[in-house]
Amino acid sequence: MPEEQQGPVVHQARRGPVILITIDRPKARNALNLRVLTDIAAALAAAEADPDIRAAVLTGGAEVFSAGADVDMLSGQTAATYAASPNAAAFAAIRDTGLPVVAAVSGYCLGGGCEIALGCDLVVASDTAVLGQPEIALGIIPGAGGTQLWGRRAGRGPQALAALTGASVDAFAARRMGLVDRVVPAAALVETAVEIAAGIAARAPLAVRAAKTAMRAGADMPLTAALDHEIALLAPLLASEDAAEGIAAFQDKRPATFKGR
Structure with missing residues (x-):
């Protein structure tokens, strides 16, 4: 029976205000095909529209995050067809x-899988994680951020090594260079990521999304413009109910209850 008829390839589970999204193609080492990509994008879109969900964790489980994109997705593509393809649209989505996303990475995290992980807001890796962009060995380059995302996290040198040689790095080297934010034992990976996401979810939702917007947009702006953009995002927050609640809670020495308005 074809895989497409054997059940879901992406699972979702609620952990309070956190949505846990798990890639589940173990026989293919969680390789990314169009169905996986669109299911992840759809899960994130639905979660972003749900006011009760305030953060997400994306994982492949304790064994492997993703060994990369199915080569079949790239075979026969041209510049024009790939740019307009649903694969590229799903990667972009x-x-x-706008939802804060924590990647929980274990085992192989290669190619398109690595691009998805590094496109998340935070990356938690297990001590078995291996990150890499092996596309150069196939005579191509990454097409979903692999020539850009390493450099933004780790600098130009690690980016060049990844993109030009295809060399991979283990979790500890990735942590030292800033590619990942925390390294934990594989058995604790998902729970650690959920705990971090829950900590984000406990903050004021409007402020969290504004902070994400400021960081993402600011990366493409000169500093002065980025600082102006930050102020523009802060201004409406100052008049929000959440800001009033946060200040009152601080003054009253009690936990704040944020409502996203």
Whole structure:
């Protein structure tokens, strides 16, 4: 029976205000095909529209995050067809979600899988994680951020090594260079990521999304413009109910209850 008829390839589970999204193609080492990509994008879009969900964790489980994109997705593509393809649109939708996303990475995190992980806001890696962009070995380059995202996290040198040689790095090297934010044992990976996401979810939702917007947009702006953009995002927050609640809670020495308005 074809895989497409064997059940879901992406699972969702609620953990309070956190949505846990898990890639589930173990026989293919969680390789990304169009169905996986669109299911992840759809899960994030639905979560972003749900006011009760305030953060997401994206994982492949404790064994492998993703060994990369199915080569079949690239075979026969041209510049024009790939740019307009649903694969590219799904990668962009995952990367551009307004929901804060924590990637929980274990085992192989290669090619398109690595691009998805590094496009998340935070990356938690297990001590078995291996990150890389092996596309150069196939005579191509990454097409979903692999020539850009390493450099933004780790600098130009690590980016050049990844994109030009296809060399991979283990979790500890990735942590030292800033590619990942925390390294934990594989058995604790998902729960650690959910805990971090829950900490984000406990903050004021409007402020969290504004902070994400400021960071993402500011990366493409000169500093002065980025600072102006930050102020523009702050201004409406100052008049929000959440800001009033946060200040009152601080003064009253009690936990704040944020409502996203």
